[in-house]
Amino acid sequence: MEQKEQLYEGKAKKVYATSDPNLVIVDYKDDATAFNGLKKGTIVGKGVINNRMTNYLMKKLEAEGIETHYVEELSERRTLVKHVEIVPLEVIMRNVVAGSLSKRTGLPEGAKPKMPVLELYYKSDELGDPMINEDHALAFGWATREELDSIAATARKVNDILTEFFASVGVDLIDFKIEFGRYQGRIVLADEISPDTCRFWDSKTKEKLDKDRFRRDMGGVEGAYHEMMRRIGLKE
Ligand code: UDP
DSSP: EEEEEEEOOSSSSSEEEESSSTTTEEESEEEEEEETTTTTEEEHHHHHHHHHHHHHHHHHHHTTTOOOOOEEOSSEEEEEEEOOEEEEEEEEEEOOOOOHHHHHHOOOOTTOOSEEEEEEEEEOTTTTOOOHHHHHHTTTTOHHHHHHHHHHHHHHHHHHHHHHHHHTTTTTEEEEEEEEEETEEEEESSSSSSSEEEEEETTTOOOOOSTHHTTTTOOOHHHHHHHHHHHTTOOO
């Protein structure tokens, strides 16, 4: 598939047009940001890892009946995906208290809610992605009732599948962020699933194996990303 003009550049990825208007190419960068872009840096090799890990997980979810935007891995950093219209919502699923939920509730990191918690945030860099609820999404036209129902059901199913998979490789899936797109009238899972967008803790030691090592200046950032590839069984 021929790569054409750049359509978009985000914080971690670039998107290019192709000769097929229904398909685009995503190109993963090593650039890392945190705190709504206030902290900037580079995680060497991250683009390759996030591309390959996302594709591996998207294929696994497809095999379980979840439609994703994944089409074909083109190179170590580039993937052909369906050209979706992104729903302007970040969907966060939480199995264990961490990060902003710990700040908001006063509960310690590591506390276990009675059930997985789904949260919605409005995708807006200018506003710093504020947390919203379903009424806001409906009232302001960001998604329809049917879309929200599909998104919530899919997010919970993704959580079940990924939690079980990561547990099998000795990793606790603490929380993660996913995004959805509209494609030919359907809601499909889009964007990425990687150590940038998930919290992964070693099941035994509770060592952090994700982007929190970058956010919190803990060191060992690249090593954690490589360790997650090794756990999943992806050769580098
Ligand atoms: N997350 C993300 N992008 C965002 C905000 C959050 O990928 O813009 C992920 C984050 O990596 C974590 C989960 O969503 O796995 C929950 O994040 P939280 O709300 O605790 O915010 P953070 O501590 O990342 O600011």
